[in-house]
Amino acid sequence: MPREITAFSNPLIKRARALRDKKHRRSEGLFLAEGLRILTEAQEAGHLPVQIFFADDGSPHPRTESLVAATEAAGGEAIVTTRAILSKLSGKDNPQAVVGVYRELPTALEALDRTVAPIWLVAQALRDPGNLGTMLRTGDAVGAGGLILIDDCADPFSVEAVRASMGAIFTESLAMARWEDFLAWLKGGDGQLIGTSLDTELDYQAPDYAAPAFILTGNESAGLPPDYAAACDLLVKIPMRGKADSLNAAVSTAVMAYEVLNQFRR
Amino acid sequence: MPREITAFSNPLIKRARALRDKKHRRSEGLFLAEGLRILTEAQEAGHLPVQIFFADDGSPHPRTESLVAATEAAGGEAIVTTRAILSKLSGKDNPQAVVGVYRELPTALEALDRTVAPIWLVAQALRDPGNLGTMLRTGDAVGAGGLILIDDCADPFSVEAVRASMGAIFTESLAMARWEDFLAWLKGGDGQLIGTSLDTELDYQAPDYAAPAFILTGNESAGLPPDYAAACDLLVKIPMRGKADSLNAAVSTAVMAYEVLNQFRR
Numbered sequence: 001m002p003r004e005i006t007a008f009s010n011p012l013i014k015r016a017r018a019l020r021d022k023k024h025r026r027s028e029g030l031f032l033a034e035g036l037r038i039l040t041e042a043q044e045a046g047h048l049p050v051q052i053f054f055a056d057d058g059s060p061h062p063r064t065e066s067l068v069a070a071t072e073a074a075g076g077e078a079i080v081t082t083r084a085i086l087s088k089l090s091g092k093d094n095p096q097a098v099v100g101v102y103r104e105l106p107t108a109l110e111a112l113d114r115t116v117a118p119i120w121l122v123a124q125a126l127r128d129p130g131n132l133g134t135m136l137r138t139g140d141a142v143g144a145g146g147l148i149l150i151d152d153c154a155d156p157f158s159v160e161a162v163r164a165s166m167g168a169i170f171t172e173s174l175a176m177a178r179w180e181d182f183l184a185w186l187k188g189g190d191g192q193l194i195g196t197s198l199d200t201e202l203d204y205q206a207p208d209y210a211a212p213a214f215i216l217t218g219n220e221s222a223g224l225p226p227d228y229a230a231a232c233d234l235l236v237k238i239p240m241r242g243k244a245d246s247l248n249a250a251v252s253t254a255v256m257a258y259e260v261l262n263q264f265r266r
Numbered sequence: 267m268p269r270e271i272t273a274f275s276n277p278l279i280k281r282a283r284a285l286r287d288k289k290h291r292r293s294e295g296l297f298l299a300e301g302l303r304i305l306t307e308a309q310e311a312g313h314l315p316v317q318i319f320f321a322d323d324g325s326p327h328p329r330t331e332s333l334v335a336a337t338e339a340a341g342g343e344a345i346v347t348t349r350a351i352l353s354k355l356s357g358k359d360n361p362q363a364v365v366g367v368y369r370e371l372p373t374a375l376e377a378l379d380r381t382v383a384p385i386w387l388v389a390q391a392l393r394d395p396g397n398l399g400t401m402l403r404t405g406d407a408v409g410a411g412g413l414i415l416i417d418d419c420a421d422p423f424s425v426e427a428v429r430a431s432m433g434a435i436f437t438e439s440l441a442m443a444r445w446e447d448f449l450a451w452l453k454g455g456d457g458q459l460i461g462t463s464l465d466t467e468l469d470y471q472a473p474d475y476a477a478p479a480f481i482l483t484g485n486e487s488a489g490l491p492p493d494y495a496a497a498c499d500l501l502v503k504i505p506m507r508g509k510a511d512s513l514n515a516a517v518s519t520a521v522m523a524y525e526v527l528n529q530f531r532r
Contacts, residue, residue, distance in 0.1 A: 041509060130396065134514045143507030164514070171509045205528060239527065241409030243307060243437045247520070248400045248430070254517040255524045261505065262471060 031157035041167025049100030117145030118211035133164025146173030195232035297423035307433025315366030383411030384477035399430025412439025461498035
Protein backbone atom coordinates (compact mmCIF):
# COMPACT_ATOMS: atom_id res chain seq x y z
CA MET A 1 0.00 0.00 0.00
CA PRO A 2 1.38 3.42 -0.94
CA ARG A 3 2.15 5.65 1.98
CA GLU A 4 0.79 9.23 1.88
CA ILE A 5 3.07 12.20 2.50
CA THR A 6 1.86 15.78 2.12
CA ALA A 7 4.37 17.69 4.27
CA PHE A 8 7.41 19.31 2.69
CA SER A 9 9.20 18.83 5.99
CA ASN A 10 8.94 15.04 5.84
CA PRO A 11 12.49 13.60 5.96
CA LEU A 12 11.79 11.28 3.02
CA ILE A 13 10.81 14.25 0.84
CA LYS A 14 13.82 16.24 1.98
CA ARG A 15 16.13 13.32 1.25
CA ALA A 16 14.71 12.83 -2.26
CA ARG A 17 14.87 16.59 -2.88
CA ALA A 18 18.53 16.56 -1.86
CA LEU A 19 19.27 14.22 -4.79
CA ARG A 20 19.05 17.26 -7.03
CA ASP A 21 22.56 17.98 -5.73
CA LYS A 22 25.51 15.99 -7.02
CA LYS A 23 27.08 15.72 -3.56
CA HIS A 24 24.02 13.93 -2.20
CA ARG A 25 23.69 11.72 -5.28
CA ARG A 26 27.26 10.53 -4.80
CA SER A 27 26.94 9.94 -1.07
CA GLU A 28 23.61 8.12 -1.40
CA GLY A 29 24.35 6.36 -4.70
CA LEU A 30 20.87 7.38 -5.90
CA PHE A 31 19.39 9.70 -8.54
CA LEU A 32 16.03 11.10 -9.66
CA ALA A 33 14.08 10.43 -12.84
CA GLU A 34 10.71 11.98 -13.67
CA GLY A 35 7.78 11.29 -15.91
CA LEU A 36 5.80 8.25 -16.89
CA ARG A 37 7.61 7.93 -20.20
CA ILE A 38 11.09 7.78 -18.67
CA LEU A 39 10.05 5.58 -15.75
CA THR A 40 8.39 3.17 -18.18
CA GLU A 41 11.57 3.04 -20.33
CA ALA A 42 13.46 2.28 -17.13
CA GLN A 43 11.09 -0.54 -16.22
CA GLU A 44 11.33 -2.04 -19.69
CA ALA A 45 15.12 -1.94 -19.35
CA GLY A 46 14.84 -3.80 -16.04
CA HIS A 47 15.23 -0.87 -13.65
CA LEU A 48 12.68 -0.20 -10.93
CA PRO A 49 12.88 2.73 -8.53
CA VAL A 50 13.69 2.23 -4.87
CA GLN A 51 11.08 4.90 -4.21
CA ILE A 52 8.29 6.15 -6.41
CA PHE A 53 6.42 9.39 -5.73
CA PHE A 54 3.15 10.03 -7.54
CA ALA A 55 0.34 12.56 -7.39
CA ASP A 56 -3.06 11.66 -6.08
CA ASP A 57 -5.12 13.11 -8.92
CA GLY A 58 -8.17 10.92 -8.40
CA SER A 59 -7.52 8.62 -11.34
CA PRO A 60 -3.86 7.71 -11.80
CA HIS A 61 -2.68 6.55 -15.22
CA PRO A 62 -2.84 2.73 -15.57
CA ARG A 63 0.90 2.68 -16.26
CA THR A 64 1.50 4.62 -13.03
CA GLU A 65 -0.50 2.00 -11.18
CA SER A 66 1.51 -0.78 -12.78
CA LEU A 67 4.80 0.98 -11.97
CA VAL A 68 3.72 1.46 -8.37
CA ALA A 69 2.72 -2.19 -8.07
CA ALA A 70 5.98 -3.38 -9.63
CA THR A 71 8.03 -1.11 -7.38
CA GLU A 72 6.32 -2.43 -4.25
CA ALA A 73 6.58 -6.03 -5.43
CA ALA A 74 10.33 -5.53 -5.83
CA GLY A 75 10.65 -4.23 -2.27
CA GLY A 76 10.58 -0.52 -3.19
CA GLU A 77 8.51 2.13 -1.51
CA ALA A 78 5.53 3.95 -3.07
CA ILE A 79 4.55 7.40 -1.83
CA VAL A 80 1.41 9.19 -2.88
CA THR A 81 1.88 12.93 -2.55
CA THR A 82 0.87 16.37 -3.80
CA ARG A 83 1.67 18.20 -7.04
CA ALA A 84 3.38 20.87 -4.96
CA ILE A 85 5.82 18.32 -3.55
CA LEU A 86 6.42 16.74 -6.98
CA SER A 87 7.17 20.25 -8.22
CA LYS A 88 9.72 20.60 -5.42
CA LEU A 89 11.34 17.27 -6.37
CA SER A 90 11.52 17.98 -10.10
CA GLY A 91 12.30 21.70 -9.87
CA LYS A 92 9.60 22.45 -12.44
CA ASP A 93 6.44 24.50 -12.06
CA ASN A 94 4.55 21.94 -14.07
CA PRO A 95 5.91 18.71 -12.64
CA GLN A 96 5.49 15.27 -14.10
CA ALA A 97 2.93 13.19 -12.23
CA VAL A 98 5.52 10.65 -11.15
CA VAL A 99 9.10 10.82 -9.88
CA GLY A 100 11.36 7.86 -9.14
CA VAL A 101 14.49 7.47 -7.05
CA TYR A 102 16.91 5.03 -8.69
CA ARG A 103 20.19 3.41 -7.78
CA GLU A 104 23.04 4.95 -9.72
CA LEU A 105 24.12 2.81 -12.65
CA PRO A 106 27.60 1.34 -13.15
CA THR A 107 30.19 3.53 -14.90
CA ALA A 108 33.31 1.36 -15.01
CA LEU A 109 35.03 1.35 -18.39
CA GLU A 110 36.12 -2.25 -17.88
CA ALA A 111 32.48 -3.35 -17.73
CA LEU A 112 31.82 -2.21 -21.33
CA ASP A 113 31.69 -4.91 -24.01
CA ARG A 114 32.65 -3.13 -27.23
CA THR A 115 31.56 -6.08 -29.36
CA VAL A 116 27.85 -5.62 -28.61
CA ALA A 117 27.43 -2.47 -30.76
CA PRO A 118 29.00 -0.98 -33.92
CA ILE A 119 28.94 2.61 -32.62
CA TRP A 120 30.08 4.14 -29.34
CA LEU A 121 29.93 7.79 -28.31
CA VAL A 122 32.75 9.45 -26.40
CA ALA A 123 32.55 12.96 -24.91
CA GLN A 124 35.42 14.94 -23.46
CA ALA A 125 34.91 17.62 -20.79
CA LEU A 126 31.28 18.04 -21.77
CA ARG A 127 29.84 20.67 -19.47
CA ASP A 128 26.17 20.91 -20.36
CA PRO A 129 23.95 18.22 -18.79
CA GLY A 130 21.33 18.81 -21.51
CA ASN A 131 23.92 18.02 -24.18
CA LEU A 132 24.97 14.93 -22.25
CA GLY A 133 21.40 13.64 -21.99
CA THR A 134 20.75 14.44 -25.64
CA MET A 135 23.84 12.41 -26.62
CA LEU A 136 22.49 9.43 -24.67
CA ARG A 137 19.18 9.80 -26.51
CA THR A 138 20.95 9.99 -29.87
CA GLY A 139 23.11 7.02 -28.90
CA ASP A 140 19.98 4.95 -28.31
CA ALA A 141 18.58 6.07 -31.69
CA VAL A 142 21.65 5.06 -33.72
CA GLY A 143 22.03 1.77 -31.88
CA ALA A 144 25.17 2.86 -30.07
CA GLY A 145 26.37 0.75 -27.16
CA GLY A 146 26.83 3.67 -24.84
CA LEU A 147 28.51 6.91 -23.89
CA ILE A 148 32.01 7.17 -22.47
CA LEU A 149 32.69 10.36 -20.50
CA ILE A 150 36.30 11.55 -20.51
CA ASP A 151 37.80 14.03 -18.03
CA ASP A 152 35.54 16.34 -16.06
CA CYS A 153 32.07 16.12 -17.60
CA ALA A 154 28.61 17.14 -16.40
CA ASP A 155 27.00 14.55 -14.15
CA PRO A 156 24.97 12.04 -16.19
CA PHE A 157 22.74 11.45 -13.16
CA SER A 158 21.70 15.10 -12.81
CA VAL A 159 18.00 15.84 -13.21
CA GLU A 160 18.72 17.82 -16.42
CA ALA A 161 20.78 15.04 -18.05
CA VAL A 162 18.28 12.33 -17.14
CA ARG A 163 15.42 14.48 -18.48
CA ALA A 164 17.21 15.20 -21.78
CA SER A 165 18.08 11.51 -22.18
CA MET A 166 14.35 10.69 -22.34
CA GLY A 167 15.09 7.36 -20.68
CA ALA A 168 18.26 6.49 -22.58
CA ILE A 169 20.15 6.80 -19.28
CA PHE A 170 18.63 3.38 -18.56
CA THR A 171 19.19 1.77 -21.98
CA GLU A 172 22.65 3.05 -22.94
CA SER A 173 25.78 1.93 -21.12
CA LEU A 174 27.75 4.64 -19.38
CA ALA A 175 31.41 4.86 -18.49
CA MET A 176 33.60 7.53 -16.94
CA ALA A 177 37.33 7.45 -17.47
CA ARG A 178 40.47 9.52 -17.63
CA TRP A 179 41.84 9.99 -21.14
CA GLU A 180 44.95 7.85 -20.57
CA ASP A 181 42.87 5.00 -19.18
CA PHE A 182 40.41 5.25 -22.05
CA LEU A 183 43.23 5.13 -24.64
CA ALA A 184 44.79 2.11 -22.95
CA TRP A 185 41.42 0.33 -22.85
CA LEU A 186 40.70 1.25 -26.50
CA LYS A 187 44.03 -0.17 -27.68
CA GLY A 188 43.20 -3.42 -25.91
CA GLY A 189 40.80 -4.39 -28.71
CA ASP A 190 39.31 -3.37 -32.04
CA GLY A 191 38.09 0.17 -32.45
CA GLN A 192 38.44 3.24 -34.65
CA LEU A 193 38.65 6.55 -32.77
CA ILE A 194 37.04 9.31 -34.86
CA GLY A 195 37.34 12.93 -33.81
CA THR A 196 35.80 16.03 -35.37
CA SER A 197 37.98 19.04 -35.89
CA LEU A 198 38.18 22.30 -37.79
CA ASP A 199 41.89 21.73 -38.41
CA THR A 200 41.53 19.04 -41.04
CA GLU A 201 40.47 18.98 -44.66
CA LEU A 202 39.05 15.44 -44.51
CA ASP A 203 35.30 15.63 -45.12
CA TYR A 204 33.29 13.51 -42.68
CA GLN A 205 31.67 11.63 -45.57
CA ALA A 206 35.00 10.67 -47.19
CA PRO A 207 36.40 7.86 -45.00
CA ASP A 208 35.11 4.32 -44.75
CA TYR A 209 34.30 3.91 -41.11
CA ALA A 210 34.89 0.58 -39.39
CA ALA A 211 33.03 -0.96 -36.45
CA PRO A 212 33.34 -0.52 -33.58
CA ALA A 213 33.49 3.20 -34.33
CA PHE A 214 34.19 5.47 -31.35
CA ILE A 215 32.91 8.98 -32.11
CA LEU A 216 34.76 11.53 -29.97
CA THR A 217 33.29 14.99 -29.26
CA GLY A 218 35.20 17.68 -27.38
CA ASN A 219 34.20 20.35 -24.92
CA GLU A 220 31.48 22.81 -26.01
CA SER A 221 33.74 25.87 -26.03
CA ALA A 222 37.25 24.58 -26.56
CA GLY A 223 36.70 21.50 -28.73
CA LEU A 224 39.23 18.67 -28.49
CA PRO A 225 42.66 19.45 -27.02
CA PRO A 226 45.35 19.12 -29.74
CA ASP A 227 46.96 16.02 -28.20
CA TYR A 228 43.56 14.33 -27.98
CA ALA A 229 42.91 15.13 -31.64
CA ALA A 230 46.37 13.78 -32.51
CA ALA A 231 45.52 10.45 -30.84
CA CYS A 232 42.49 9.90 -33.12
CA ASP A 233 42.68 7.30 -35.92
CA LEU A 234 40.65 9.68 -38.09
CA LEU A 235 40.12 13.40 -37.77
CA VAL A 236 37.24 14.62 -39.91
CA LYS A 237 35.45 17.86 -40.61
CA ILE A 238 31.71 18.43 -40.82
CA PRO A 239 31.09 21.06 -43.54
CA MET A 240 30.24 24.51 -42.20
CA ARG A 241 28.64 26.85 -44.72
CA GLY A 242 27.85 29.79 -42.48
CA LYS A 243 29.45 32.49 -40.39
CA ALA A 244 30.06 30.37 -37.31
CA ASP A 245 32.71 27.69 -37.03
CA SER A 246 31.02 25.06 -34.92
CA LEU A 247 27.86 23.16 -34.17
CA ASN A 248 26.28 22.46 -30.82
CA ALA A 249 28.19 19.49 -29.33
CA ALA A 250 25.16 17.18 -29.20
CA VAL A 251 24.22 18.14 -32.77
CA SER A 252 27.75 17.51 -34.04
CA THR A 253 27.76 14.09 -32.36
CA ALA A 254 24.42 13.22 -33.97
CA VAL A 255 25.50 14.32 -37.46
CA MET A 256 28.63 12.15 -37.17
CA ALA A 257 26.75 9.21 -35.65
CA TYR A 258 24.15 9.19 -38.43
CA GLU A 259 26.88 9.30 -41.08
CA VAL A 260 28.53 6.24 -39.51
CA LEU A 261 25.16 4.48 -39.15
CA ASN A 262 24.28 5.30 -42.77
CA GLN A 263 27.55 3.74 -43.96
CA PHE A 264 27.03 0.64 -41.81
CA ARG A 265 23.44 0.09 -43.03
CA ARG A 266 24.32 0.35 -46.74
CA MET B 267 32.83 58.03 -22.91
CA PRO B 268 31.23 55.05 -21.17
CA ARG B 269 29.06 55.91 -18.26
CA GLU B 270 29.62 54.04 -14.98
CA ILE B 271 26.74 52.36 -13.15
CA THR B 272 27.31 50.22 -10.07
CA ALA B 273 23.87 50.33 -8.40
CA PHE B 274 21.34 47.56 -9.01
CA SER B 275 18.61 50.11 -8.43
CA ASN B 276 19.65 52.24 -11.40
CA PRO B 277 16.64 52.50 -13.77
CA LEU B 278 18.79 51.65 -16.78
CA ILE B 279 19.90 48.38 -15.17
CA LYS B 280 16.35 47.57 -14.12
CA ARG B 281 15.09 48.24 -17.64
CA ALA B 282 17.73 46.01 -19.22
CA ARG B 283 17.07 43.33 -16.61
CA ALA B 284 13.36 43.45 -17.46
CA LEU B 285 14.21 42.35 -21.02
CA ARG B 286 14.62 38.85 -19.64
CA ASP B 287 10.79 38.80 -19.70
CA LYS B 288 8.97 38.37 -22.98
CA LYS B 289 6.35 40.97 -22.08
CA HIS B 290 9.00 43.65 -21.72
CA ARG B 291 10.85 42.56 -24.86
CA ARG B 292 7.66 42.96 -26.85
CA SER B 293 6.70 46.31 -25.38
CA GLU B 294 10.23 47.74 -25.75
CA GLY B 295 11.08 46.00 -29.04
CA LEU B 296 14.48 45.12 -27.56
CA PHE B 297 16.33 41.98 -26.48
CA LEU B 298 19.53 40.92 -24.71
CA ALA B 299 22.58 39.14 -26.08
CA GLU B 300 25.65 38.23 -24.04
CA GLY B 301 29.26 37.41 -24.61
CA LEU B 302 32.02 38.76 -26.78
CA ARG B 303 31.63 35.97 -29.32
CA ILE B 304 27.93 36.60 -29.95
CA LEU B 305 28.25 40.41 -29.90
CA THR B 306 31.11 40.19 -32.40
CA GLU B 307 29.01 37.95 -34.69
CA ALA B 308 26.28 40.57 -34.42
CA GLN B 309 28.67 43.37 -35.33
CA GLU B 310 30.00 41.44 -38.31
CA ALA B 311 26.39 40.93 -39.45
CA GLY B 312 25.82 44.69 -39.19
CA HIS B 313 24.03 44.82 -35.85
CA LEU B 314 25.27 47.07 -33.06
CA PRO B 315 23.63 47.25 -29.63
CA VAL B 316 21.68 50.28 -28.53
CA GLN B 317 23.28 49.75 -25.14
CA ILE B 318 26.38 47.81 -24.21
CA PHE B 319 27.23 46.83 -20.62
CA PHE B 320 30.72 45.65 -19.82
CA ALA B 321 32.75 44.84 -16.72
CA ASP B 322 35.55 47.07 -15.56
CA ASP B 323 38.17 44.38 -15.03
CA GLY B 324 41.18 46.65 -15.42
CA SER B 325 42.10 45.51 -18.92
CA PRO B 326 39.09 44.98 -21.18
CA HIS B 327 39.50 42.69 -24.21
CA PRO B 328 40.52 44.65 -27.35
CA ARG B 329 37.36 43.42 -29.09
CA THR B 330 35.27 44.74 -26.20
CA GLU B 331 36.94 48.11 -26.63
CA SER B 332 36.23 48.05 -30.36
CA LEU B 333 32.59 47.06 -29.76
CA VAL B 334 32.18 49.84 -27.22
CA ALA B 335 33.69 52.37 -29.59
CA ALA B 336 31.52 51.21 -32.51
CA THR B 337 28.39 51.28 -30.33
CA GLU B 338 29.09 54.85 -29.21
CA ALA B 339 29.97 55.95 -32.74
CA ALA B 340 26.59 54.63 -33.91
CA GLY B 341 24.76 56.64 -31.25
CA GLY B 342 24.43 53.82 -28.74
CA GLU B 343 25.21 53.98 -25.06
CA ALA B 344 28.13 52.26 -23.31
CA ILE B 345 27.89 51.44 -19.61
CA VAL B 346 30.78 50.17 -17.55
CA THR B 347 29.50 48.17 -14.60
CA THR B 348 30.22 45.35 -12.14
CA ARG B 349 30.31 41.57 -12.59
CA ALA B 350 27.46 41.36 -10.06
CA ILE B 351 25.24 43.50 -12.27
CA LEU B 352 26.24 41.58 -15.41
CA SER B 353 25.30 38.42 -13.53
CA LYS B 354 21.90 39.96 -12.81
CA LEU B 355 21.42 40.82 -16.49
CA SER B 356 22.45 37.42 -17.81
CA GLY B 357 20.93 35.31 -15.04
CA LYS B 358 24.17 33.36 -14.74
CA ASP B 359 26.51 33.07 -11.77
CA ASN B 360 29.46 33.31 -14.10
CA PRO B 361 28.33 36.05 -16.45
CA GLN B 362 29.90 36.95 -19.75
CA ALA B 363 32.00 40.13 -19.55
CA VAL B 364 29.75 41.98 -21.97
CA VAL B 365 25.98 42.22 -22.51
CA GLY B 366 24.24 44.09 -25.32
CA VAL B 367 20.70 45.38 -25.73
CA TYR B 368 19.56 45.02 -29.36
CA ARG B 369 16.56 46.07 -31.39
CA GLU B 370 14.34 43.09 -32.17
CA LEU B 371 14.83 41.78 -35.69
CA PRO B 372 12.10 41.57 -38.36
CA THR B 373 9.96 38.42 -38.41
CA ALA B 374 7.57 38.99 -41.33
CA LEU B 375 7.23 35.98 -43.61
CA GLU B 376 6.75 38.24 -46.61
CA ALA B 377 10.22 39.69 -46.08
CA LEU B 378 11.91 36.32 -46.71
CA ASP B 379 13.50 35.77 -50.11
CA ARG B 380 13.46 32.01 -50.62
CA THR B 381 15.78 32.23 -53.61
CA VAL B 382 18.81 33.26 -51.53
CA ALA B 383 19.36 29.83 -49.94
CA PRO B 384 18.79 26.15 -50.87
CA ILE B 385 17.68 25.13 -47.36
CA TRP B 386 15.16 26.63 -44.95
CA LEU B 387 14.21 25.37 -41.50
CA VAL B 388 10.63 25.38 -40.27
CA ALA B 389 9.59 24.57 -36.70
CA GLN B 390 6.08 24.03 -35.44
CA ALA B 391 5.03 24.70 -31.84
CA LEU B 392 8.62 24.37 -30.67
CA ARG B 393 8.60 24.97 -26.93
CA ASP B 394 12.22 24.82 -25.85
CA PRO B 395 14.19 28.05 -26.40
CA GLY B 396 17.44 26.05 -26.31
CA ASN B 397 16.22 23.88 -29.19
CA LEU B 398 15.16 27.00 -31.08
CA GLY B 399 18.56 28.63 -30.68
CA THR B 400 20.33 25.40 -31.59
CA MET B 401 18.26 25.21 -34.80
CA LEU B 402 19.36 28.73 -35.73
CA ARG B 403 22.97 27.71 -35.12
CA THR B 404 22.54 24.58 -37.26
CA GLY B 405 20.81 26.66 -39.92
CA ASP B 406 23.83 28.92 -40.15
CA ALA B 407 26.11 25.86 -40.40
CA VAL B 408 24.24 24.24 -43.30
CA GLY B 409 23.88 27.53 -45.17
CA ALA B 410 20.14 27.73 -44.55
CA GLY B 411 18.40 31.01 -45.23
CA GLY B 412 16.59 31.11 -41.94
CA LEU B 413 14.09 29.66 -39.52
CA ILE B 414 10.32 29.96 -39.88
CA LEU B 415 8.37 29.53 -36.65
CA ILE B 416 4.86 28.16 -37.01
CA ASP B 417 2.11 28.40 -34.39
CA ASP B 418 3.00 29.08 -30.78
CA CYS B 419 6.78 28.65 -30.44
CA ALA B 420 9.28 29.67 -27.79
CA ASP B 421 10.46 33.27 -28.16
CA PRO B 422 13.55 33.48 -30.40
CA PHE B 423 14.58 36.67 -28.59
CA SER B 424 14.70 35.04 -25.14
CA VAL B 425 18.07 34.98 -23.40
CA GLU B 426 18.19 31.17 -23.66
CA ALA B 427 17.45 31.07 -27.41
CA VAL B 428 19.92 33.84 -28.20
CA ARG B 429 22.59 32.09 -26.13
CA ALA B 430 22.02 28.71 -27.81
CA SER B 431 22.09 30.35 -31.26
CA MET B 432 25.71 31.41 -30.64
CA GLY B 433 25.08 34.51 -32.73
CA ALA B 434 23.05 32.90 -35.50
CA ILE B 435 20.07 34.97 -34.33
CA PHE B 436 21.87 37.83 -36.13
CA THR B 437 22.90 35.93 -39.28
CA GLU B 438 19.83 33.76 -39.99
CA SER B 439 16.54 35.25 -41.15
CA LEU B 440 13.59 34.69 -38.86
CA ALA B 441 9.88 34.58 -39.56
CA MET B 442 6.81 33.84 -37.48
CA ALA B 443 3.61 32.73 -39.16
CA ARG B 444 0.40 30.83 -38.73
CA TRP B 445 0.33 27.50 -40.56
CA GLU B 446 -2.29 28.60 -43.12
CA ASP B 447 -0.35 31.75 -43.94
CA PHE B 448 2.88 29.79 -44.26
CA LEU B 449 1.27 27.26 -46.64
CA ALA B 450 -0.19 30.05 -48.78
CA TRP B 451 3.20 31.80 -48.90
CA LEU B 452 5.00 28.51 -49.69
CA LYS B 453 2.66 27.76 -52.62
CA GLY B 454 3.41 31.21 -54.04
CA GLY B 455 6.78 30.00 -55.31
CA ASP B 456 9.16 27.05 -55.57
CA GLY B 457 9.73 24.91 -52.52
CA GLN B 458 9.63 21.34 -51.29
CA LEU B 459 8.12 20.86 -47.84
CA ILE B 460 9.81 17.93 -46.08
CA GLY B 461 8.44 16.60 -42.80
CA THR B 462 9.82 13.88 -40.55
CA SER B 463 7.43 11.31 -39.21
CA LEU B 464 7.31 7.87 -37.61
CA ASP B 465 4.27 6.99 -39.71
CA THR B 466 6.08 6.53 -42.99
CA GLU B 467 8.37 3.90 -44.44
CA LEU B 468 10.28 6.35 -46.65
CA ASP B 469 13.89 6.49 -45.45
CA TYR B 470 15.24 10.02 -45.20
CA GLN B 471 18.13 9.12 -47.51
CA ALA B 472 15.87 7.75 -50.28
CA PRO B 473 14.34 10.84 -51.95
CA ASP B 474 16.11 13.33 -54.19
CA TYR B 475 15.61 16.60 -52.42
CA ALA B 476 15.09 19.79 -54.43
CA ALA B 477 16.02 23.35 -53.55
CA PRO B 478 14.62 25.33 -51.91
CA ALA B 479 14.03 22.54 -49.37
CA PHE B 480 11.88 23.47 -46.37
CA ILE B 481 12.64 21.09 -43.49
CA LEU B 482 9.70 20.95 -41.10
CA THR B 483 10.09 19.80 -37.48
CA GLY B 484 7.14 19.37 -35.11
CA ASN B 485 6.64 19.98 -31.42
CA GLU B 486 9.05 18.22 -29.02
CA SER B 487 6.39 16.00 -27.41
CA ALA B 488 3.64 15.65 -29.98
CA GLY B 489 5.52 15.79 -33.29
CA LEU B 490 3.68 17.14 -36.34
CA PRO B 491 -0.13 17.22 -36.25
CA PRO B 492 -1.52 14.72 -38.81
CA ASP B 493 -2.94 17.42 -41.11
CA TYR B 494 0.40 19.23 -41.10
CA ALA B 495 2.15 15.97 -42.02
CA ALA B 496 -0.41 15.41 -44.77
CA ALA B 497 0.41 18.81 -46.29
CA CYS B 498 4.09 17.92 -46.75
CA ASP B 499 5.45 17.16 -50.22
CA LEU B 500 7.62 14.46 -48.68
CA LEU B 501 7.27 12.66 -45.38
CA VAL B 502 10.44 10.82 -44.41
CA LYS B 503 11.69 8.73 -41.54
CA ILE B 504 15.06 8.94 -39.82
CA PRO B 505 16.11 5.40 -38.84
CA MET B 506 15.73 4.63 -35.14
CA ARG B 507 17.65 1.58 -33.94
CA GLY B 508 16.98 1.81 -30.23
CA LYS B 509 14.26 1.62 -27.64
CA ALA B 510 12.99 5.16 -28.03
CA ASP B 511 10.99 6.42 -30.98
CA SER B 512 12.27 9.93 -31.42
CA LEU B 513 15.26 12.24 -31.43
CA ASN B 514 15.61 15.61 -29.76
CA ALA B 515 13.90 18.12 -32.09
CA ALA B 516 17.06 20.14 -32.76
CA VAL B 517 19.03 16.94 -33.40
CA SER B 518 16.39 15.62 -35.80
CA THR B 519 16.43 18.93 -37.70
CA ALA B 520 20.23 18.78 -37.96
CA VAL B 521 20.31 15.18 -39.19
CA MET B 522 17.75 16.07 -41.89
CA ALA B 523 19.49 19.33 -42.82
CA TYR B 524 22.88 17.64 -43.25
CA GLU B 525 21.34 14.94 -45.45
CA VAL B 526 19.85 17.64 -47.69
CA LEU B 527 23.13 19.60 -47.70
CA ASN B 528 25.09 16.43 -48.49
CA GLN B 529 22.85 15.75 -51.50
CA PHE B 530 23.13 19.34 -52.72
CA ARG B 531 26.93 19.40 -52.44
CA ARG B 532 27.43 16.14 -54.39
